[in-house]
Amino acid sequence: MTQIQIRRASPNDAQAFVEIFSSPQVIWGTLQVLYPSVEEWRKKLEPQPDIISLVACVPDASGNEQVVGCISLHLNPNRARRKHAAGLGMAVREDWQGKGVGTAMMQAAVDLAEKWLNISRLELQVYVDNEPAIALYKKFGFEIEGRMKQDSFRDGEFVDVYSMARLKRPNGRAE
Template sequence: MSQDIEVRAREPEDAADVAELLNQPKAVWGTLQTPFTSVDERRKRMAALPAGHTNFVGVIEGKVVGTLGMNRLEGRRAHVGTIGMAVHDAYAGRGVGTALMAAAIDQADKWLNLKRIELSVWVDNTRAIALYERFGFEREGVLRSYAWRDGEYIDALWMGRLRP
């Protein structure tokens, strides 16, 4: 079932939908977030983001069902952006991640003049890895015991994309 996906800037009033999205079992599993984060805490985190941070949301029928943050680094790495994203469990596989990634790549290439975008993804998140590879990201290395997830240490794959 194909639905129209609107991609737009994240707004403060999206906090409740973003909190719900990031509290989903599969969505939180794929991120560095922790489960059971309140709307108030999510609102505070959203307000505290540094300058240079670009945030997108994917919306279906008025509901935020995906989020992507891109942070431009500073100094001698000002040509680099880092990405983190998540999609609501109930909307996975509907093109939300693809739409968000396309918007981020467009922003990075055409408006921010980023030469490099990098990200980390759990080594067992094959769906996300496939998405990133479709957008030109390459595997650059494995970060062993990168983070604690669901009761065990998990390795992450470091990926990067250079603007063609």
């Protein structure tokens, strides 16, 4: 089985992000815009106090590291009563989907958020027809909380989106 390493993303990963988000299938599942640029990603990957970006790496044919997936946690450090909540977004390069990369990244993000950052609510949005993503989220205990109609524009039409969340403390009481 391929060894999947998770590490923090850096601006030097910009080219790998362009490769992940150059696939129409990945664009289809996310809010990214066609024709990503390295410069744009280099800026986005500069350290920001409210975003933690992780990447998944696997060895290429020569044994060198290649980045094949990314996941980001969007924190609320300046919102006193929403510090316990964080947003989540992720993508896996098309040729590496269905091989456990998404699962490895989600496990790392959930552990970081819940065991180290004291985040008890992880939230995300997903197109209602993105079955692989919804299956992954349900596997990690995310539940559908609502449906936003015509939320986003995708390939010539508006699409509905589910809001999903995973709660660490279903009774809502902080210990």
